[in-house]
Structure formats: structure tokens, C-alpha cells
Amino acid sequence: MFKIRFSMRFTLGATIVLMGALAMVLALATGEIYRKEAVENQRAALVELLQITTSELLRDLEERARDLGQSLQSETPFRQAFNAGGTQLARELQKQFHQYFATAEVLKLEKLVAFDLDYRVRAMATASTAKPGNGDVPCAELIDTARQRTPLERMRIQSALCLEGSLPRHVVLLPVGGLRPIGYLGVVTDPAPQLARLESRLGAPVRLRDVRDEKLYTSTDWPAPDAMHNALVAEHTLTKPDGAPALKVAILRDIRSLRNQLQQTRYLVMGLTLVATLFTVVVALMILEKTALRPLNTLTEHLRRVTRDKDHLAEPVEAGGLTEIRELGEDFNQMARELDRLYDSLEHMAFTDPLTNLPNRARFRDTLEEAAAQHARLRRPFALFLMDLDRFKEVNDTLGHQIGDLLLQEVSLRLRSVLRGSDTITRLDNETIQELDNKLVARLGGDEFAAILPRVNSADNATSVAHKLLISMQEPFVIRDHHISIGISIGIALYPQHGEDIDTLMQRADAAMYFAKNNQTGLAFPESMRQTSLI
Numbered sequence: 001m002f003k004i005r006f007s008m009r010f011t012l013g014a015t016i017v018l019m020g021a022l023a024m025v026l027a028l029a030t031g032e033i034y035r036k037e038a039v040e041n042q043r044a045a046l047v048e049l050l051q052i053t054t055s056e057l058l059r060d061l062e063e064r065a066r067d068l069g070q071s072l073q074s075e076t077p078f079r080q081a082f083n084a085g086g087t088q089l090a091r092e093l094q095k096q097f098h099q100y101f102a103t104a105e106v107l108k109l110e111k112l113v114a115f116d117l118d119y120r121v122r123a124m125a126t127a128s129t130a131k132p133g134n135g136d137v138p139c140a141e142l143i144d145t146a147r148q149r150t151p152l153e154r155m156r157i158q159s160a161l162c163l164e165g166s167l168p169r170h171v172v173l174l175p176v177g178g179l180r181p182i183g184y185l186g187v188v189t190d191p192a193p194q195l196a197r198l199e200s201r202l203g204a205p206v207r208l209r210d211v212r213d214e215k216l217y218t219s220t221d222w223p224a225p226d227a228m229h230n231a232l233v234a235e236h237t238l239t240k241p242d243g244a245p246a247l248k249v250a251i252l253r254d255i256r257s258l259r260n261q262l263q264q265t266r267y268l269v270m271g272l273t274l275v276a277t278l279f280t281v282v283v284a285l286m287i288l289e290k291t292a293l294r295p296l297n298t299l300t301e302h303l304r305r306v307t308r309d310k311d312h313l314a315e316p317v318e319a320g321g322l323t324e325i326r327e328l329g330e331d332f333n334q335m336a337r338e339l340d341r342l343y344d345s346l347e348h349m350a351f352t353d354p355l356t357n358l359p360n361r362a363r364f365r366d367t368l369e370e371a372a373a374q375h376a377r378l379r380r381p382f383a384l385f386l387m388d389l390d391r392f393k394e395v396n397d398t399l400g401h402q403i404g405d406l407l408l409q410e411v412s413l414r415l416r417s418v419l420r421g422s423d424t425i426t427r428l429d430n431e432t433i434q435e436l437d438n439k440l441v442a443r444l445g446g447d448e449f450a451a452i453l454p455r456v457n458s459a460d461n462a463t464s465v466a467h468k469l470l471i472s473m474q475e476p477f478v479i480r481d482h483h484i485s486i487g488i489s490i491g492i493a494l495y496p497q498h499g500e501d502i503d504t505l506m507q508r509a510d511a512a513m514y515f516a517k518n519n520q521t522g523l524a525f526p527e528s529m530r531q532t533s534l535i
Contacts, residue, residue, distance in 0.1 A: 015300075019299065019300055019303060022303060022307075026303070026306065026307060030339075030343075034342075034343060034346045034347075035259075035346075037346070037350055038346045038349055038350050039232060039255065041349070041350035041351075041362070042232060042253070042255070042349065042350075043232055043234050045354075046232070046234035046251060046253060047234045047235070047236060048445070049202065049234075050198070050202075050234055050235075050236045050249060050250075050251055051236050053198055053201050053202060054195065054198065054236060054238065054249055056401065057194050057195055057197060057198065057201070058159075058161075058170070058191065058194070058195075058238075060194065061107070061170055061189065061191060061194045062157075062159045062170075062172055064106055064107050065107060065159070065170070065172035065187040065189060066157055066172060066174060066187075068096070068106075068107060068109075068187055069172065069174040069185050069187055070174070072096060072185070073174075073176055073177075073185070077092060078092045082114060082122075082176060082182065082183060083182070085114075085122050085123065085132065086123070086132045087132050089114055089122060089123040089132060090123040090124070090125055090130035090131055090132045091130060093112040093113075093114060093123055093124070093125035093130055094125040094129075094130035096109070096112055096125070097109060097112075097125065097126075097127050105193070107187075107189045108189055108190035108191075108192070108193045108194070109127070109187070109188075109189055110126065110127070110164075110169060110188045110189055110190055111124060111125065111126050111138055111186070111188035112124070112125045112185070112186070112187060112188070113125075113138055113185070113186035113188065114176075114183060114184075114185055114186075115143075115173075115183055115184040115185070115186065116183050116184075117181065117182070117183060117184075118147075119143050119146055119147050119184065122183065138162065138164065138169065138171055138186060138188050139160060139162035139169065139171040139186075139188070140162075141160065141162065141240060141241045141242055142158060142159075142160045142162065142171055142173060142241060143173075145158070145241060146158055146173055146184075154175060154181065154184075155175055155179075155181065157172060157173065157174050157175075158172070158173040159171065159172045159173070160240065160241045161191065161238055161239070161240055161241075161246040161247065162240055162241075162246065163211065163240065163244075163246055166210045166211055166212045166214065167190075167210060167216075168190075168191055168192065168210060168211075168216075168238070168246045168247040169188050169189070169190065169191070170188070170189045170190070170191040170194075171186055171187070171188050171189075172186070172187045172189075173185075173186050174186075174187070191247065192208050192216045192217050192247075193217075195208055195217075195247070195249060196208065196217045198249065198251060199219050202251055204251045204252055204253055205218075205219035205221050205222040205223075205251065205252045206218075206219050206222075206249070206250070206251055206252075207219070207222055207249075207250045207251075207252070208247065208248070208249055208250075209247075209248045209250075210247065210248075211244075211245050211246065211247075211248075213248070216247075222252060223252070230254060230255060230256040230259060231252050231253070231254060231255070232252065232253045232254075232255045233250055233251070233252050234250065234251055234252075234253075235248060235249065235250040236248075236249050236250075237249075261342070265338060265339065265342055268335070268338065272331055272332075272334075272335045275331075279328065295325045295329070298317060298318075298329075299317060299328070299329065299332060302315070302317045302332075306336075315336075316333050317329050317332055317333055317336075350362070351363035351366075353442070353443040355405055355408060355409065355443070356408055356409055356412035356443050357412070358412050358416075358441060358442050358443045358449075359440065359441075359442040359443075360442065360443065360444075361442070361443075361444045361445060363442060364440070364442035364444065364450055364452075365502070367440055367442075367452060368384070368452060368502045368505075368506075369502055371452055371454065371495070372495065372501070372502055372505075375495060375496065380454070380455055381455070381456070381457040381494060381495055381496065381497070382452055382453055382454050382455065382456060382494075382495050383452070383453040383456035383461075383462040383465075383492060383493070383494050383495070384450070384451075384452060384453075384492070384493045384494075384495065384505055384506070384509045385450060385451040385452075385453065385462075385465075385466065385469075385490055385491070385492055385509070386444075386448070386449075386450050386490070386491045386493075386506070386509040386510050386512075386513045387415075387448065387449040387450065387451070387469070387488050387489065387490050387491075387513065388447060388448050388449075388488070388489050388513055388514075388517055389411065389447040389448075389449075389486050389487070389488055389489075390486055390487035390488060390489055390517065391485075391486045391487065392404065392407070392447040392486060393447075395407055395484055395486065399479075399482060399484075403479055403480065403482060403484075406479050406480070407477055407479055407484060407486070408443070408447065410477050410479065411449070411473075411477070411486075412441070412443065412449070414472050414473070415441050415449060415451070415469065415472075416441055417472075418465075418468050418469055418472050419441050419451055419453075419465070419469075440452045453465060456494070457494070458494075459492075459494065459525060462492045462494065462525075463492075463523065466490045466492060466522075466523040467523075469488060469490060470487075470488060470490070470522045470523065473486065473487055473488045474487075487522070488522075489513055489514075489516040489517035489521075489522065489523070489524075490513060490516060490522065490523040490524070491508075491509040491510060491511065491512030491513025491514070491515070491516060491523075491524055492509065492512060492523060492524070492525050493505045493506075493508045493509035493512065493525070493526060494525075498525075498526050508526045509526075511526070511529060512524040512525055512526050512528065512529060515528060515529045516528075
């Protein structure tokens, strides 16, 4: 019976060609996966940043409108006109369009409306006209909500986004008359100029569109539609009180450099693999097993390890054999180092909080899932800490968000010092968890932090660590000559005692944290809340 027999030349050449092809496929596939993950995580981070910054700008707009209303109420002619009503009140409102708040463009003032105690329009003024008596009510949803409030609640300032036709408007409703209101004043502004400041706040092009997708504002450096292939767009929709869209805000980031780096690496991997494969085929045909097949088998095994676990990518390969095969091994190591650096950069971008350099929420949840999986195999418990800073909002409101950001960085350093964590954790697998003596601390967002304490199996041990954290926060933080005292509230849940799945564990730790915050106890376990029927 005829049997096909392959020569060593053919077998060796075919094997090395196959190895090269697998290496190229592996590099291309893993590079594409990480490219997509990095882009999507960056988009999610941009959306979150856009939401936070947009909220800050709208709060600033509300404060400016409130300042205008309070300044107007302090004027005697306005108070007299408000009592008199009619044309006199309309003229006083009209004057405000020639005052500082409007002329200095502190506000893009659209309307000023005076209401009586039943929220009926007494007078209204715009940039061009003023009229007494009843008229169109701006932001009817806000007015309807205000009518349903109790007398005490009506003393509070209300604000909302509304639509005038298809144009977005920001309305602030203030009581007139102090503790005994005689009516209300509505300040109607155009939010677009305020939101256009996102461009300078975020250092990125901004686009504002109304509900009909008509342009309200677009940065001059916003690219044309046919030039968007290297742009990453994050969009956030602002809504009215009833949840309907009012304004669409979008920012853009240029990811050309990232794509170019990935493309260059892809070409480099393909080129190096192709050259190395062809060269090794020639060398392998001239040597025996000891000098050819064994070194190639070494490379093959390393590729298989990388296929199973990319953490082996950075490990150097000593193939041995002839000089040419040694050079092949060096080229392979160089390629692996470049890929490893690229993967590290992508993972750091995707799983690290940019402000504190701590693991972010996505990285922390992955680690929590791995810790739960480890318990299922090795029966090793752990403790989950959820931590929220006390009085942090007061720092932001009084000293500004820049001081607040610096304070968050200092808090993260102090937490890592107490928990003996590393500077940042961009990779964490089961083997790392088994050998981890330090604790993983992460920033979940805002002023909320979390930590996993491996091998903590009792409430006493967890309490001891929590007390260290509470004590560490008692010492004031010195930020740019400001001595800032804050506290921290800690919710503690033990796995599996307080939950056998991570969602339950997170929920109970979160509830315990808010219990500790509301009751000023510093720390709390789920057991602390049973008498209040919270769990």
C-alpha cells in the first residue's frame, strides 16, 4: 500500500510556516480585541466625564440665575414695582436686560417672569419687549410641579431644563419677599453658551444640538462628517422634568495616534513573523534535530503558553541552537516586549481611574468575581469594604472641584498606605490573589472607594482594619494651604457570610455604608441594620 512520506525539509518548513501563521493570527486577533475594548472603555469614560461636567456647568448656571434674582430683589424700585404690578413691574423687569448680568454675558438671559403666589404671570420681559398681566407660562412642567408643593417647599429654589418650541431653555424659579413670599420670579436663560464652555473645561471639541438635531453650537475644530474615522464621539442627552429629551451634548476625542500605533504594531508583527518564518525554514533545512527542531519546539511551546495566557508574553525565550535561530528568538522576544507594552498601556487605560491612578469600577468588579471564584475552589473567605467620604461635597462647594480632585488623590494615597496596596493594579489573576498579602483598593467613582481584604474571615479582623482607616482620616489634609478635615463611612460585608454572589455582597456592603454614614457610626456591618429592617 502506497503511503505518503514527507521529507524532513518539507515537514520542518511546513511546521515553522504554520507557527508563523499562528503567531500572526494570534497577534492580529488579540490586538483587535484589545483595540475594541480600549475604544469602548474610553468612550464610556468620556460619557461619564461629560455627564459630570455638564451637571457642574448647569449648577453654575443655576447659581448665576439665583444671584441675578437675589440682586434684583435687593433693589427698592423692584420691590415697589412688584407690589404695584402692571406696567411698572414690566418696566423694572425690562431694565435687567441692560444690567451687568446680561451685558457682561454672565447669563444669556431670555426672559424674566414675575408670578403671583398662585403662579399666575403678573409681568414678563424679554430682550426686546415687556408686558404686564397674563401670558405664556415658560416651562409649564416646572410651574405645575411648583403648584403641587407645600408652602415650606415653595421657599426652595427650583430649576429645570425646558423647551421653547424646539429650543432648550433653563428656568430658575425663586421666591420673592424672603420668609414671607409675595410672589415668585422666573429667570429663563439659554443654556447653550454655558454648556459651550465644555470645550475649555475638557479640552476637546464640543457639539450642541436641539431635539430636532439642529445645530446650536459646534466647535470650530469639529471635523467634517467624512473625516470622523479617527474620532471618538461621546454623547449625553439632557432631559426635561418629564424625562423627554431637551438638549444633546457631544464631545470628541482624536484617537488617531492610538490607531496608528496599533496599525504599526500589526505591520511589525506580521513583518517580523514572516521574515523569521522564512529565515528559520532555510536554517532548519541545514541542521539536525539538536540544533533545529529542539529550539523550534521551545518557541512552539512558548506560543502555546501565550495562547493560553497572555501574561507569558513578556517572558524571554532562550531557544538555543545555531546563531540564526538565536536571532529568531531575539526577534521574537522584541516583538513580544512591544506587544506586552502595548497590552499594558491598553489595560491601564481601560481599567485605571485617571485621577487617583487606582483600579476603576470595571477592574474592581472583575477582581471581586475572581475572589469569589477563588473561594469556590480554595474555601478562602474575604472581606469587602465600601467607603464614602464625609463632607466631601462641602469641600467641592466651598473650595472648588480642583481642590476636591487633589483631596481625592491624597485620600487614595492614605488608603493605599493603610491597606499596604500597590500603586496601581492593571492585572490581577487567580495566582496573584492567592499570593496577595496587600489589599486591593479602588475608586468606584466620585468620593466612593472600595477594597478587598483577602483571607479576612471574621468581623473582628475586618473591624480592626476599618478602625485603622477611620483613624488615618482623622488627621487633616493640607491642600494648597487649606487644612481640610473629612471623615469616612465604611460598609463591611464578609464573603460568603453576607452573600454568596457579588451583587448581593455589594448591595449589603453599600447599604451598611449608608447606614454608617446616616448614623455617624464610622463603620457598619449588615447585622447593624437588622433592627431598622434595611436588609
